[in-house]
Amino acid sequence: MKLKRLRLEQFRRFRQPFQIDGLTPGLNLFTGPNEAGKSTLVAALRAAFFERYRSSAVDDLRPWGDSAAAPTVELDFELGGHDYRLTKSFLHKKRCELQWNGQQLDGTDAEDRLAELLGFQHAGKGASKAEHWGIPGLLWISQGSAQEIREPVAHATDHLRRALNTSLGEVAASGGDDLLANVEARRNELLTAAGGKPRGDYAAAREQEKALEDELASLDQDIAQYSQKVDRLARLRQEHTREGTEQTWVAFRAQEADARARLEALQGVERELAGTRQQQARGEERLRLLRSHLDAFEREEKELATRRAATAAAQHTLDEAAAALTHWQPRHDEAARRYDSARHALRLARQEDTRRNLVRSRDEQRRQAEAAGAALTQAEAAHAILQALRQQAAAGAIKDSELKTLRELGSQLTENRIRREASATRLGYTLDAGVRLTLDGQGLEGRGERHLFDHSQIDLPGLGRLEITPGGTGLAELQRAADELEDQRSALLQRLGLNSPEEAETRAEARRQLEADLRSAETGFKALAPKGLDALRLEHAQRTTGAAEAETSLAALAPPPEQPPPAVATAEAEEEAARQALAILDSQLATARLAESSARAAFAAATQEQASAQARLDDPARGQRLGAANAELTDARAEQDTLSRRVAALEQQIAEAHPDILRQDVERYRSSAGAAEARHRERATEIYRLEVELEAAGARGLDERRAEIDRDLAQARRRSAELARRAAALDHLLTLLRSHRQALTQRLQAPLQKHLARYLQLLFPRARLDIDENLGPGPLTRPGPQGDETGNLEALSFGAREQMGVITRLAYADLLREAGRPTLLVLDDALVHSDETRLAQMKRVLFDAAGRHQILLFTCHPEKWRDLGVAARTLDSTP
Secondary structure (H helix, E strand, O other): OEEEEEEEEOEOOEOOOEEEEOOOOOEEEEEOOOOOOHHHHHHHHHHHHHOOOOOOOOHHHOOOOOOOOOOEEEEEEEEOOEEEEEEEEOHHHOEEEEEEOOEEEEHHHHHHHHHHHHOOOOOOOOOOOHHHOHHHHHHEEOOOOOOOOHHHHHHHHHHHHHHHOOOOHHHHOHHHHHHHHHHHHHHHHHEOOOOOOEOHHHHHHHHHHHHHHHHHHHHHHHHHHHHHHHHHHHHHHHHHHHHHHHOHHHHHHHHHHHHHHHHHHHHHHHHHHHHHHHHHHHHHHHHHHHHHHHHHHHHHHHHHHHHHHHHHHHHHHHHHHHHHHHHHHHHHHHHHHHHHHHHHHHHHHHHHHHHHHHHHHHHHHHHHHHHHHHHHHHHHHHHHHHHHHHHHHHHOOOOHHHHHHHHHHHHHHHHHHHHHHHHOEEEEEEOOOOOOEEEOOEEEOOEEEEEEOOOEEEEEOOOEEEEEOOOOOOHHHHHHHHHHHHHHHHHHHHHHOOOOHHHHHHHHHHHHHHHHHHHHHHHHHHHHOOOOHHHHHHHHHHHHHHHHHHHHHHHHOOOOOOOOOOOHHHHHHHHHHHHHHHHHHHHHHHHHHHHHHHHHHHHHHHHHHHHHHHHHHOOOHHHHHHHHHHHHHHHHHHHHHHHHHHHHHHHHHHHHHOHHHHHHHHHHHHHHHHHHHHHHHHHHHHHHHHHHHHHHHHHHOHHHHHHHHHHHHHHHHHHHHHHHHHHHHHHHHHHHHHHHHHHHHHHHHHHHHHHHHHHHHHHOOOOEEEEOOOOOEEEEEEEEOOEEEEEOHHHOOHHHHHHHHHHHHHHHHHHHHHOOOOOOEEEEOOOOOOOHHHHHHHHHHHHHHOOOOOEEEEEOOHHHHOOOOOOEEEOOOOO
16 A cells, blocks of 8 residues: 555644645655644544544544534555545545545445455444554554554454465364364363363263262161161160169169268267367467466566666657757858848849840830831832822723733734635736726736725726626625724724724833832832831831830839949849758758657657556556466466367277278269169160161161162263263364464464564564464563573563564564555654664664555654655644
């Protein structure tokens, strides 16, 4: 396919007709800055082929702000030795025409013929998308998408296979695809796709076989258990009869009664021992109380000696505390006198310091009041100037909206004049010297040109006259529109009190200058009065009032002392030192007073306690109580000795009878009798249970059931084996079909691999790019520092992915050309991320490919493509 001419009209930025012709069969380089229309040309190509002419989803093709536009694309191209012309209009003038060799198709027929010729399809509804673009979508690279290759290849795979028309056998054809899918579906009915495990009917047959095997094994186990239960029933009946005859539990209960009688007699001795021990414990408590009573008499004698020593110690402590108090009292009085003197000196120092501060404050307030008065005077003058400028600005102001309206009316009148001149009849004349003609009363001489907007008359002296009536479309409407615009502008000028638009611009300029002066005056006023005149007036009043208040405070102070006091800091230090010294002595004196008071109270308490102890020892009844306590202690000791001998005799009697052994005998005989009788009853119960189970098992017909299951198991095994053979056969057939398809697919990949290797070696020497079964790019293998390295294209840098995207598309184009299919390559700002070295290599690749294909290259970097070998065609940035 060779594109020869492209013409646009009312298509996005190309409002007026725009045409590119003279395209060469090889490289065609188009340059221009951003917004020059390069991508619009590519979009026009896509719209001409891919979009249905009746589509309502192509509003983006019309120019901005022109809702009545009818975007139109016209293409001349050569295909298969024939010259074609495609004309397609969208939106308001929907039509499609395809002409070649005197033949013509219109509408949908023309669009379907184009899709068949180029290898793409149209969208069923709405705008065309990438999945519909087929081979052109693969070979036409839009801006910023050169690095994307997998998706365009996926959308073009079916078109590539049909276009190549390579004999791949039934497996690779569509029928082969159906056969392969059918075999795979049938195989997947019996085996899982991933692991080849049974599923569906095959899995169900295997499960039924396993279930029957488990049921048969369970029945065999039940039959074995039935035989075991018969034997056990016979043994249990013999044992139950023997135990009923012997009745061993009767002898065990007689032995239990004898042991229990001997234990009860011994328990009476144990109770007597417990009572004797309680009596012995009460005697021990009486002895403890008597000993405590005698100890109290001894403690009273010792306490008197202790009280005498405590009284002597308290007297000594009291003497020492009184001496300390006598030592600290005079020193404390002297410190108090020093502290009073320091406080008086500090009061005088602070008074004189306040006097000095008030004098400074009064002087500072007076100075600031004078400064604030001067600033207020200047600010009031600046404010007056500012107010005058604001009045001037308000008097001559023209609103921006009104000025904008005047300018828009002027622009519309200018545009109307240009359109009238374009539609008017142009009269050019060249007259000989001395010849004069008259046009509507105006003389014409020499050489010139006039625009005729209305019926005009040319007088030809001696020959007659010519009457000319302009025939431009819409000229009368344009003139009426011009008159209306002129009336609107005149009315607006009259309302504003202006004579002309120029006067409005002059007044607007004067207003801008006045606004600048006003801003300058506002800046000056803000500098003098940042917070306003009221703030300045308030500050002036505050400073004046502050000076007066300071003067009043000075008058209220007491007169200064005859001798100047020390500095405030010195007086404060001396007062602080005197205060701290007084505080220390206060603490020492308080401690001494507290110690003296405490010692005096302790001495009085000690004297009182000594007198009490002496009175208790001098009591006449104390001796009588002491003798009675000693006699009672002797009697209690004799009674305790008698009780101890009785306890020992009872303990020996109990130990010789072994009460723990007797208790064990009672429990042993009782348990033995209960166990023997319970075992006899349990055997009877078990005999009854076994008889019932054997009767139930005999009723189930275990042998007949086993025969039925054995028959069903044999049938299930045959079904499972049959499905296993079918699954294995389908799996083997699927493997063979896939192997055959892979071999045939490799035959298709070989030519593409050859063309791809041709370009790849120019970019990556000794590299190889594999092709998958869908003709898409696979892993890239190239030499590395540690040997060959293999990875996906997505792991390459953005620039390298762009380069691989371009050379891959060139290889597809070569493959299509060999198959006799049309190729046209479009590169819209591709390879913009390539460095100089790689870009130079890509230029060699493109120049080589241009010998076999037509390539349209659009770029906004003309300096990078000067050495491409073809002249660049520059697109006007303002079409």
